[in-house]
Amino acid sequence: MLHALVTVVQEAAANGEAAGSSIGLIGAGLAIGGAVLGAGLGIGPIGSAAAQGIARQPEAKGDIQTAAIIFAALIEGVALFGVGLAFLMINQ
Numbered sequence: 001m002l003h004a005l006v007t008v009v010q011e012a013a014a015n016g017e018a019a020g021s022s023i024g025l026i027g028a029g030l031a032i033g034g035a036v037l038g039a040g041l042g043i044g045p046i047g048s049a050a051a052q053g054i055a056r057q058p059e060a061k062g063d064i065q066t067a068a069i070i071f072a073a074l075i076e077g078v079a080l081f082g083v084g085l086a087f088l089m090i091n092q
Contacts (some may be wrong), residue, residue: 030092035082042075 050068056067 026087031086031089032083035079035086038082039079042079043072046071046075073085088092 046068050064053064057064
């Protein structure tokens with residue numbers, strides 16, 4: 001993978017492009033990947049805990065689902081901010 005990154009930067013330099021722009025695109029891609037990975041790692045335990053809670057107390061299904069959806073939405077919102085900032089990095 002490191003070889004591929006170096007190749008991208010070398011090709012950009014050979015074509016007369018600024019190497020910094022290529023590195024910026026690589027950084028933006030890594031930021032997008034990190035935001036998506038973080039959201040997945042955050043939402044996964046929420047779903048697991050919600051399923052376990054509903055299995056233990058089926059009568060509290062509505063309350064548990066509501067809380068889980070709110071928590072997942074908050075995590076997803078933070079991930080969207082990360083992706084938005086990464087797209088702003090691309091345009092710099």
